[in-house]
Amino acid sequence: MEETIVKFRHCGKDIYSFSKQQNVCPACHDHLILRILDAPVALPSPFTNGHQTHCSFLIGATEGPWCLNEWSETELHVGLSDSTGLVYNYTLSGVQRDEHGWEQCVSIQLVPPYREDLKQLWDKELSHFSSLPAWTPERFHEEREFGSCCYGFTLTFINHMRSLDSKAPLSRNEFTSAYILSRMKHASMYIRVYEEISQNGFYIVDK
Ligand SMILES: [Zn+2]
Structure with missing residues (x-):
């Protein structure tokens, strides 16, 4: 495109x-x-380079951005970028730290760019969180629809960061309708x- x-x-x-x-x-x-x-x-364009949008929730598709069209039926893959553009995502092989591959995706920035303190905390927590035994390859169960395990990984981390900020956790539906739906409608x-x-x-x- x-x-x-x-x-x-x-x-x-x-x-x-x-x-x-x-x-x-x-x-x-x-x-x-x-x-x-x-x-x-x-x-x-609704697509941005996920390696250049820092501390963000990223929605990608393995077959490229065209697949984001019928997003409820396609196999989407989601991840989280850190402040250096490294993308953490949970797959069948465990948590990946991608330096490329997320050049065309839908990005939702979760930390304001001017909050240096929050970015550092985000990086430290994300690195630690990704090493937890919860995210081993053996525990990856493929689910259909948008509810694949990669989504659970990202939302659990986002809720972990919210809890550090004394905020209530978001359910999957709350997060989807508040942050994702309008972006994906625009993309399709x-x-x-x-x-x-x-x-x-x-x-x-x-x-
Ligand atoms: Zn005319």
Whole structure:
């Protein structure tokens, strides 16, 4: 997904295309003379480099970001980055510490960038937490859906950090609806629009 998607309004429609110049409106075929408020705006990509978003919850897919589309049915893989961009994730082989492989994922930053003290605590606790006997390969049970063990690993750690901050733990549903749902909706919308533009050159929403 190398191209930038832009959105503009013409003839009462929202029109999405890749950033290259368009001369003719794909909906009404008129020459495009856009007024200021109709000028194309870039649609922000939902994907970031997980090794550059520090102390974050990361959602990736083994087959690349396209698989984040139908995310409830796909085998997703989630992990946690530390302040140096190392990604901890629980797999069949135990906890992995990945230096690459999470270049295109959905990232949810959990520690504010200016909290140096919290970042240090996060790193220390994450390293220790990942070495606990709870996360051995033998104890990894594959579950279907979004509830695979990699998710349990990340949420248990997040709740551990919340407890250090005297905050109540979040259930899986609470965490999903508060932090994940809107990001994944945006990601799957973005992928759908991107696929439409790749096939037809544009995507039109009548409204
Ligand atoms: Zn038009």
